Amino acid sequence: MDEYKNNGKLSFEWHSLLRDILHNAWVIVLAAIVGFILTYVSGRIIYRPVYTSSATLIVNVKTGTYQAYTNLAASSEMAEIFTEVFVQPSMKEKASEYLGNTGFTGELKASVLQNTNIINLSVTAKDPEVAYNELVAIIEVYPQISDTIFSNAVVDVMRSPEVPRSPSNAIPNSYKTVVVGAVVLIVLMAILVLSLMRDTVKSEAAFNKKVGAKLIGTVVHERKYHSVKDLLVRKKSSLLIDNAFTSFRFSESYQKIASKIEYMNRNNGDKVFLFTSVAENEGKSTVAINTSLALASRGKKVVLLDMDFMKPAIKFILNLKFDGENDFGSFLSNGTEKDGPKLTQYKNSRLYVAVNNSRHSDYVDWINSARVKELLDELSKEFDYVIIDTPPMFAAAEVASVSRFCDKSVLVVRTDFVQTADVNDAIMILSEDNHFAGCVFNDVYDEFSFFGQTGANETGYTGGYYSSYGGYSKYVSSYSASLGLLETENDDKN
Numbered sequence: 001m002d003e004y005k006n007n008g009k010l011s012f013e014w015h016s017l018l019r020d021i022l023h024n025a026w027v028i029v030l031a032a033i034v035g036f037i038l039t040y041v042s043g044r045i046i047y048r049p050v051y052t053s054s055a056t057l058i059v060n061v062k063t064g065t066y067q068a069y070t071n072l073a074a075s076s077e078m079a080e081i082f083t084e085v086f087v088q089p090s091m092k093e094k095a096s097e098y099l100g101n102t103g104f105t106g107e108l109k110a111s112v113l114q115n116t117n118i119i120n121l122s123v124t125a126k127d128p129e130v131a132y133n134e135l136v137a138i139i140e141v142y143p144q145i146s147d148t149i150f151s152n153a154v155v156d157v158m159r160s161p162e163v164p165r166s167p168s169n170a171i172p173n174s175y176k177t178v179v180v181g182a183v184v185l186i187v188l189m190a191i192l193v194l195s196l197m198r199d200t201v202k203s204e205a206a207f208n209k210k211v212g213a214k215l216i217g218t219v220v221h222e223r224k225y226h227s228v229k230d231l232l233v234r235k236k237s238s239l240l241i242d243n244a245f246t247s248f249r250f251s252e253s254y255q256k257i258a259s260k261i262e263y264m265n266r267n268n269g270d271k272v273f274l275f276t277s278v279a280e281n282e283g284k285s286t287v288a289i290n291t292s293l294a295l296a297s298r299g300k301k302v303v304l305l306d307m308d309f310m311k312p313a314i315k316f317i318l319n320l321k322f323d324g325e326n327d328f329g330s331f332l333s334n335g336t337e338k339d340g341p342k343l344t345q346y347k348n349s350r351l352y353v354a355v356n357n358s359r360h361s362d363y364v365d366w367i368n369s370a371r372v373k374e375l376l377d378e379l380s381k382e383f384d385y386v387i388i389d390t391p392p393m394f395a396a397a398e399v400a401s402v403s404r405f406c407d408k409s410v411l412v413v414r415t416d417f418v419q420t421a422d423v424n425d426a427i428m429i430l431s432e433d434n435h436f437a438g439c440v441f442n443d444v445y446d447e448f449s450f451f452g453q454t455g456a457n458e459t460g461y462t463g464g465y466y467s468s469y470g471g472y473s474k475y476v477s478s479y480s481a482s483l484g485l486l487e488t489e490n491d492d493k494n
Contacts (some may be wrong), residue, residue: 019193023255028187028188029193035184036176038179050169054121054159056158058156059082060155062153071277076112082155085260086108087108088145090145094141095134095138098140106123106130106131107125109123109124119363121138128163129163132164135161200416200419201416201417203220203415204444211423212428213427213438214439217441218444219440220249221445238289240289240318255294258298260421265385268407270408271383273291273408273410275291275389276410279418279422284389285313287412288387289318294387301383303382303387304352305388306353309356312357314353320353328354330360339377363398373405379402403430408434409435411436412427414438416442423439460472
């Protein structure tokens with residue numbers, strides 16, 4: 001399907017971006033922690049604190065035999081000269097001798113406040129006491145040099161030096177905030193870029209441009225949590241159109257799909273429909289169930305076959321009671337019953353279900369057998385519609401074989417879930433026998449919803465169940481306990 005290749009443009013969709021940010025919130029938090037660690041490590045390893053002790057001096061000029069003050073210009077010029085004197089090596093030597101040290105370890109600086117006769121004198125050292133002592137020594141010994149050179153000048157101390165209590169090169173908190181913010185921003189931008197560049201089907205417009213198949217229907221996103229309380233206690237509602245809490249738009253989505261199926265039945269006599277998906281968690285089981293309910297609500301007699309023998313979900317979604325004898329997989333595997341499979345009626349509706357209680361690892365031996373085709377032929381005579389739920393195509397290549405026994409196959413595509421190329425490859429496989437009807441675009445967001453950004457699969461669980469069968473019984477028991485939401489009114493066997 002070369003005509004449906006990605007055109008290289010970024011695909012922008014608000015819900016997709018927000019969902020990616022929420023799903024990767026832990027990465028953003030981790031980035032903030034990394035940024036904080038970077039500032040801490042740099043502070044402990046790279047950063048070297050220094051301490052500065054400073055004093056303020058004022059220079060005045062003497063006149064005659066008594067001390068007087070001349071104009072500011074003369075004093076300012078003298079102050080400029082004194083700054084050069086203070087930083088001379090001889091001054092440092094005198095100060096070292098005064099302290100009894102072998103050398104002057106601090107950095108001595110002197111500067112004049114512009115257009116004044118005020119001198120700022122400072123000593124910077126690695127130790128606060130060293131900085132203070134050396135500055136005090138400079139102030140004490142400077143007359144020994146200055147008086148021999150400038151007899152007409154006097155230097156007074158305006159502000160005495162003090163022992164510094166904090167580093168003069170301390171890293172400001174604003175710097176730490178900038179570093180942490182920069183790391184978070186880089187990670188956030190990376191998430192956004194990857195989200196925009198991901199070649200998935202994110203909207204109906206993108207579907208029409210990228211996917212080489214008809215769009216049978218679009219199912220709007222439906223919340224599994226109907227209140228904040230439900231969200232906090234993780235109380236999910238089944239996504240069924242006969243649920244009292246289900247929105248009208250969600251139910252109407254399936255009524256439109258049912259109308260399309262009825263149209264295909266009137267025009268071509270199609271009665272057996274297979275529902276599959278590329279990957280798990282795309283909602284194929286929910287789509288198959290609700291389509292069956294929609295057809296049954298129109299007075300049609302419908303049978304729903306759970307042929308997902310790797311991860312059966314219909315029994316749990318419909319909350320059907322199971323006595324252990326109605327296992328559809330066992331019926332197909334044994335091949336001894338002549339009366340057909342034992343069906344369970346859903347409530348008082350015209351929907352009948354062939355359910356599985358657990359997975360069947362031997363399904364490959366009989367899935368392509370004539371027994372399956374004979375069963376579908378028999379059921380199509382008794383029922384108006386036969387709806388089949390199968391495993392995802394990535395997990396079971398036999399889905400394409402089952403589609404040969406059906407009148408039409410339908411591919412469920414969840415918004416922004418699998419790569420567009422994989423969707424088109426699946427369509428190409430299903431189209432080989434000319435029985436492919438089109439796609440159902442599932443879980444499509446229509447309007448902004450903060451609490452509805454994180455979708456779940458039709459069972460309310462996520463995970464690679466198809467990649468491994470280990471611990472499956474634990475999954476079944478935990479899931480069975482968590483989906484006790486709908487009451488099954490009878491368990492009649494047909």
